[in-house]
Amino acid sequence: MRTDAELINEVLDGEKETFAVLVKRYERPVRAVALDVLGDYHSASDISQEAFVKAYEQLAGLRKPEAFGAWLMKIAHRCALDSARKKSREHRLDMKAAAFIENPDGQLDEEKQRLLAAVVKLPMSEKQVVMLRYLDDNSVKNVAEIVGRSVGTVTKQLSRAHKRLRKILERSEK
């Protein structure tokens, strides 16, 4: 498992195709962030594309390649907010409603939406490991390698994130 930092160095070395590995690694986390803001799958997918392209264009300015995931998710969040601002509130609400009705698999019910919102609210370092662990289905060891932290650190961060999520969800249920 190559670290984000290794992959980024390779991309900056002129190997554009390597960026596909990073897109594959982060496409679900990035879509999740966009989905939380926008509420519909197509818009989230479009904005995810925008976020990846923007990240690629700004890659040379990333000072800490090991923080790529967190940085990328910030970009995705900003892109999604910009997109949301461009739409009227009514339009957005319509789209959210339509997404629940029209989505063929009927995913993202209210409970999942609440959980996703809670994940997005996690501190950046915890959000990154949760996204990689669950949305990208990586083992703890793989997550540790990707983000360049020790297995122990990642385990602790996941544990803290679980507790934090539990509290957020319990609060929102009241």
Added chain:
Amino acid sequence: MTSEETIKEKLGELAQAISPDEKLIENVMSRLDTKTTSGFSAVTTQNIWRTIMKSPITKFATAAAIMIAAVLLITILDKSAAPAYGITDVPELFRKARAVHIQGWVHFNLTDNGRKVPKAPVERWIDLENGRARFTGTIVNAGPEQVKVTIKETILSGQYKMVIYHGRKQAVFYRMSDYQRMLKTHDCLQDMFGRLFDKIEDLHNIVKTGREEIDGVAYDVWTCEFKETASDLERINRYKYWLSPTTGESGRFQSWYKNGDEPWRLGHDYYAIERDVEIPEGIFAMEIPEGYEAVNSKDTAGPLELNEQGYLGKSGLAVDARISFTLSDGSVILGWRGVDTESTVSTGELFEELKFGGALPKLPIEVYALKPRGWTGNTAYTARHLVCTRKNDEVIEWSLYVPDGPRLKRSEMFGYELLCRINSERQVGRWPGMSVDHGIKIETEEDFDIWVRGAMAELSDDGKAPDEVSYQSVLQLAERTRESLAQ
């Protein structure tokens, strides 16, 4: 109370609800085709033409290719000297060559932490008889302060392509068909000599400016200067070509350039330009250099797809442009697909009633016309259906696009913009811009059979091109279309 295990379970369920989107990767990578990372200009030998148009550094490299191309085709001769070999003889000499070798340097107008970036070697071996090639490429990562130049080498031979990355000491293999190998070898020569052949029409001032000796051999020195066209740079290029009037041998080539009031700078300097040279044994051998890591092997190499022009998707719709060709009359052939990536309904029936020369299939997204990219006029290219081919459950539409105005020179535009129409109920919004390059020039029936029919065969399950498509039938269709547009 929500336990930790429940949280994990719920996170797992959330993950299920956000399923992987493989198309997103394709879409992103397709969009990156025309992008470079900020502050950097990545130059690779792959897809060099697109990169050329984006980067000042590679525009400079282009100058080298233009210069040679210019020298090859310039029509103005100094008749008074009446040499045995003039500049106009050079194209034919290269056309007849069995093998070509070019060696020299590329210079960089860049500094790395205050130090001038050293020149990098350039070398190409092209075995035209057997369709093999070995060539270097420079990868330039240029930031505001730091610059890193690394070299990679590509070898094309038999059913394989091998790329050696000297910067990170790695080698990668790819499998390729005969057609693809032929195409890549052709591109290898074109990158150096011919991609911008028409550009020389702008070079009306090439003159013999002197005579010099190199290693005891006398050469005429031919020089020309020209401005970049279709560029926002105030750049002047100067080409110098050393040609022996007695043997027709090329002694040297240099490209220089000048931005505004800046001094002239040397770009490329080729000190060996040889035709029919004996190719050293082992030059096309695919051996991994000692100390290099093999990322894969010939046995595990993945196939290269014939996909020369890129893929663009948005909101479940995608245009997959496979290959383009420009015919002698200025019309264009494009092999492409227009797909709904989320639909499981076959588009096969849309092709059933189509006629050669008729309307295009009403695919979910349709490339209904082309427009010259970088051209400020109103010329548009009207589409006619030629044929379709099927490969691996995909149907490729082959369309002819005929300009409604005078034929444009290649130097006047940077390829073609695809004008797309959405024939689907999907809410896509504004379709992003997408373009393709000129592709190979098709000047003769033989060119057509090799390249166009060859591509159709490559993209067919049975490996055969449809019978109804020939050079003559397509040119006649273009003529009829032009007449109808004029009415």
